[in-house]
Amino acid sequence: MGEVATETAKQKVEQLLRQLPDDCDLEDIQYRLYVLQTLENRMKAAEAGEFVSQEEAEKRMSKWILK
Numbered sequence: 001m002g003e004v005a006t007e008t009a010k011q012k013v014e015q016l017l018r019q020l021p022d023d024c025d026l027e028d029i030q031y032r033l034y035v036l037q038t039l040e041n042r043m044k045a046a047e048a049g050e051f052v053s054q055e056e057a058e059k060r061m062s063k064w065i066l067k
Contacts, residue, residue, distance in 0.1 A: 012036065 007015075016032055045051060052060070 013033070016036060017029070020028060020032065
């Protein structure tokens, strides 16, 4: 059937490195890895239904915002 090929962590890092300029430093690489991992974690949470609606977020934020 239609199996979805998933990239390994190593493959994701290799792809990320290919996209960066040759003169990037370790801090650039660390930041990009952090962003990649954060996005993946948030996508998994969203797929699992672990998020709040826009309406709920606005309700929660209204407690912090002075009017």
